[in-house]
Amino acid sequence: MRLVVVGADGRMGRMLIRAVAEAEGCTLAGAIEREGSAALGQDAGTLAGLPPLGVNVTDDPLPVFAAAEGVLDFTTPAATTHFAELAAQARIVHVVGTTGLSEADLARLEAAAHHARIVRSGNMSLGVNLVAGLVRKVAAALGTEFDIEIVEMHHRMKVDAPSGTALLLGEAAAEGRGVSLPDVRVSTRDGHTGARRPGDIGFATLRGGTVVGDHSVTFAGPGERITLSHHAEDRAIFARGAVRAALWAFPKRPGLYGMTDVLGL
Numbered sequence: 310m311r312l313v314v315v316g317a318d319g320r321m322g323r324m325l326i327r328a329v330a331e332a333e334g335c336t337l338a339g340a341i342e343r344e345g346s347a348a349l350g351q352d353a354g355t356l357a358g359l360p361p362l363g364v365n366v367t368d369d370p371l372p373v374f375a376a377a378e379g380v381l382d383f384t385t386p387a388a389t390t391h392f393a394e395l396a397a398q399a400r401i402v403h404v405v406g407t408t409g410l411s412e413a414d415l416a417r418l419e420a421a422a423h424h425a426r427i428v429r430s431g432n433m434s435l436g437v438n439l440v441a442g443l444v445r446k447v448a449a450a451l452g453t454e455f456d457i458e459i460v461e462m463h464h465r466m467k468v469d470a471p472s473g474t475a476l477l478l479g480e481a482a483a484e485g486r487g488v489s490l491p492d493v494r495v496s497t498r499d500g501h502t503g504a505r506r507p508g509d510i511g512f513a514t515l516r517g518g519t520v521v522g523d524h525s526v527t528f529a530g531p532g533e534r535i536t537l538s539h540h541a542e543d544r545a546i547f548a549r550g551a552v553r554a555a556l557w558a559f560p561k562r563p564g565l566y567g568m569t570d571v572l573g574l
């Protein structure tokens with residue numbers, strides 16, 4: 310499968326170039342960065358710490374998408390919505406790892422999915438998606454006497470909060486409880502907050518250092534607590550998940566899919 314990496318000079322972009330180069334059945338068909346990036350013109354392999362791959366980084370996605378079969382996109386919401394429209398025009402697979410998308414951004418992805426096969430997830434790792442399944446089950450089994458609190462920690466450069474993974478886990482908990490996350494979500498607490506409202510799902514965000522991604526979901530009940538956790542140690546888990554998603558989506562019909570579809574969970 311001929312794959313393009315957009316945001317090629319990012320933390321995930323460089324990891325994705327390595328994952329494509331290592332994956333059986335995949336070749337790097339292009340590497341895109343934004344206009345003005347210092348990476349433009351460089352060999353994508355060299356950028357990713359590999360021997361040269363013969364693919365130079367460019368800021369012109371149109372001809373690159375036209376000659377490709379899929380795009381791996383871990384960039385920004387503004388870039389991702391633009392790339393979704395280009396991927397739909399080119400009728401290629403679009404794997405979206407970008408987090409922090411607004412409702413309006415998601416509506417643009419849904420529109421693009423009429424023509425493109427889009428796989429989107431706040432976390433492309435096998436481990437997190439398994440934990441989400443467990444969270445759904447535990448939330449369904451326990452009543453609201455168990456308070457649900459989600460804590461995440463990421464590196465100091467992360468720009469969105471709560472993380473896409475924390476929201477994915479919150480959605481799983483809400484689904485298990487049969488409620489809608491926006492109705493019960495509490496993402497900030499400061500000052501005299503009053504007592505906790507039964508049924509709320511709380512989010513706490515920590516930022517610092519080089520943490521790849523830590524998440525825990527605690528069910529705090531009368532006299533006991535259950536905590537389900539995931540610790541990402543290497544961004545390669547997300548990159549390998551993204552390549553797997555592209556290969557999975559290649560023969561599928563246009564539509565918006567998630568990692569649970571890819572992993573068969």
Ligand SMILES: NC(=O)C1=CN([C@@H]2O[C@H](COP(=O)(O)OP(=O)(O)OC[C@H]3O[C@@H](n4cnc5c(N)ncnc54)[C@H](OP(=O)(O)O)[C@@H]3O)[C@@H](O)[C@H]2O)C=CC1
Pocket residue numbers: 315316317318319320321322341342343344346383384385387388405406407408409430431432433434473547
């Ligand atoms: N779903 C998942 O499993 C995971 C999701 N993520 C998400 O992926 C996203 C990226 O994370 P990360 O790699 O750490 O961030 P980085 O900031 O390191 O990388 C983003 C890259 O995209 C580039 N970019 C921005 N706009 C454009 C554009 N219009 N065209 C081409 N390239 C563009 C940036 O360039 P410049 O810096 O020059 O602006 C940068 O190189 C985040 O939303 C993060 O939360 C991360 C890990 C796993």
Ligand SMILES: O=C(O)C1=N[C@H](C(=O)O)C[C@H](O)C1
Pocket residue numbers: 408431432463467471472473474475521522523541
């Ligand atoms: O920005 C990151 O780094 C990560 N972002 C994703 C998120 O928002 O959950 C996935 C992973 O935790 C790393």
